[in-house]
Amino acid sequence: MRAGLVRPRAHRYMARMDDTPLTFHKMHGAGNDFVVIDSRHRASGVMTAALAQAIGDRHRGVGFDQLAELRSDDAADLALDFWNADGSQAGACGNATRCVAAMVMAQCKATSLSIRTARGLLRAEDRDGQIWVNMGAPVLDWQGIPLARDCDTLHLPLSGDPTAVGMGNPHCVFFVPDAEAAPVASQGPLVEHDPLFPEATNVEFAALSAPNHLRLRVWERGTGITLACGSGACATAVAAHLRGLTGRQVTITADGGTLMVDWRDDGVWLSGPVAHVFTATLAAGFGA
Numbered sequence: 001m002r003a004g005l006v007r008p009r010a011h012r013y014m015a016r017m018d019d020t021p022l023t024f025h026k027m028h029g030a031g032n033d034f035v036v037i038d039s040r041h042r043a044s045g046v047m048t049a050a051l052a053q054a055i056g057d058r059h060r061g062v063g064f065d066q067l068a069e070l071r072s073d074d075a076a077d078l079a080l081d082f083w084n085a086d087g088s089q090a091g092a093c094g095n096a097t098r099c100v101a102a103m104v105m106a107q108c109k110a111t112s113l114s115i116r117t118a119r120g121l122l123r124a125e126d127r128d129g130q131i132w133v134n135m136g137a138p139v140l141d142w143q144g145i146p147l148a149r150d151c152d153t154l155h156l157p158l159s160g161d162p163t164a165v166g167m168g169n170p171h172c173v174f175f176v177p178d179a180e181a182a183p184v185a186s187q188g189p190l191v192e193h194d195p196l197f198p199e200a201t202n203v204e205f206a207a208l209s210a211p212n213h214l215r216l217r218v219w220e221r222g223t224g225i226t227l228a229c230g231s232g233a234c235a236t237a238v239a240a241h242l243r244g245l246t247g248r249q250v251t252i253t254a255d256g257g258t259l260m261v262d263w264r265d266d267g268v269w270l271s272g273p274v275a276h277v278f279t280a281t282l283a284a285g286f287g288a
């Protein structure tokens with residue numbers, strides 16, 4: 001062996017336990033991008049925190065804001081698990097749910113689907129080619145944090161009186177005069193890990209830009225700045241309505257596109273653009 005030529009360590013090339021090629025779909029909803037792995041034919045899910053991190057590495061892997069793994073379910077059309085880029089799991093992901101619903105509805109020519117997630121059973125509907133997902137009812141005392149009040153105790157150099165809303169995952173929504181000037185990158189990670197949120201939180205900065213129209217910028221727990229966040233859009237619409245800023249049907253412009261939210265009696269419905277970018281297969285042994 002020539003000097004300087006380093007023989008790869010054998011364990012880096014060991015296949016995963018289940019060494020069938022891992023096919024994935026790259027999708028995005030308003031620029032919130034996803035790796036989607038369909039494990040409905042497998043006895044159990046293949047994802048682990050380490051594999052999610054490896055695939056999520058934008059330089060050495062594929063890169064994503066969230067990874068969604070489809071599994072079969074006894075009572076629903078499918079089940080979905082969500083992973084963040086740092087390998088943590090998320091209880092909800094509205095944009096990935098919309099993307100997966102669009103893909104599965106196209107595959108099986110269905111116009112509605114029931115989807116089991118960590119927060120319960122969600123319903124997706126195709127209404128004239130537009131996919132809507134019912135993200136469920138908002139939780140207004142998420143992790144025991146009463147709406148609006150205790151957030152005053154956030155240890156931040158930020159003024160503001162944010163609103164905590166649970167959508168199956170935690171959100172802390174700040175209303176600001178100018179979303180473009182919001183300190184998303186500097187304050188986002190501080191709010192994300194503030195002790196007020198025992199499971200950390202997603203952070204939204206929103207401004208009313210027109211009647212029933214909000215401009216939204218997002219710092220996501222476990223991922224960082226993203227171009228859009230579906231559950232964050234739902235949480236923001238709920239908070240805006242409760243504060244008397246908007247009605248229950250709201251258009252939300254995120255950095256990567258525009259989402260629609262409709263807070264009905266049966267839950268918070270979410271819609272917006274979806275795109276399938278490509279389908280590919282990970283190299284054998286990737287992430288091992």
Ligand SMILES: N[C@H](CCC[C@H](N)C(=O)O)C(=O)O
Pocket residue numbers: 032065066084089090091092093094095096169170202220221222223226228229230231232
């Ligand atoms: N982008 C997702 C939300 C991911 C939330 C995740 N970052 C968490 O830890 O809760 C969405 O469209 O709803």
